[in-house]
Amino acid sequence: QLVAYxxxxxxxxxxxxQKILRHIKELAEKLYKNENPYPAVTVxxxxxxxEGCHLRLHQKPFPxxxxxxxxxxxxxxxxxxxxxxxxxxxxxxxxxxxxxxxxAILERNGNALANSARRLEVVRNCxxxxxxxxxxxxxxx
Numbered sequence: 001q002l003v004a005y006x007x008x009x010x011x012x013x014x015x016x017x018q019k020i021l022r023h024i025k026e027l028a029e030k031l032y033k034n035e036n037p038y039p040a041v042t043v044x045x046x047x048x049x050x051e052g053c054h055l056r057l058h059q060k061p062f063p064x065x066x067x068x069x070x071x072x073x074x075x076x077x078x079x080x081x082x083x084x085x086x087x088x089x090x091x092x093x094x095x096x097x098x099x100x101x102x103x104a105i106l107e108r109n110g111n112a113l114a115n116s117a118r119r120l121e122v123v124r125n126c127x128x129x130x131x132x133x134x135x136x137x138x139x140x141x
Contacts, residue, residue, distance in 0.1 A: 007099060 006023075013019040122141055129138035
């Protein structure tokens with residue numbers, strides 16, 4: 001979708017390496033945000049007490065919590081959440097134009113894109129084998 005909508009821009013940038021690099025960085029950021037929409041959330045596991053632990057005689061009472069320390073920890077967590085990147089909105093489904101014809105791309109870039117086209121064809125075949133439940137062929141590919 002990113003490439004299909006910006007064919008004219010890419011053609012205008014062909015001679016200017018600075019613009020091309022800036023465009024690639026923008027695309028990389030968009031792709032990264034697409035793949036990693038939410039910051040990593042850590043979940044801490046708390047072990048369950050063993051059976052019969054309440055029958056032990058040497059249980060220590062739960063320590064008193066210091067209100068200032070608890071508030072400090074809450075403030076630290078709130079500050080981290082405020083500096084976290086904003087969550088990404090769910091995008092609406094839309095039709096994506098097909099983009100430039102493959103023949104035009106192959107003329108311009110030659111073998112490099114021919115190789116990647118072959119790789120895409122191999123991946124496409126592998127995925128179709130998986131959905132057709134032909135696992136032996138998929139493993140071979």
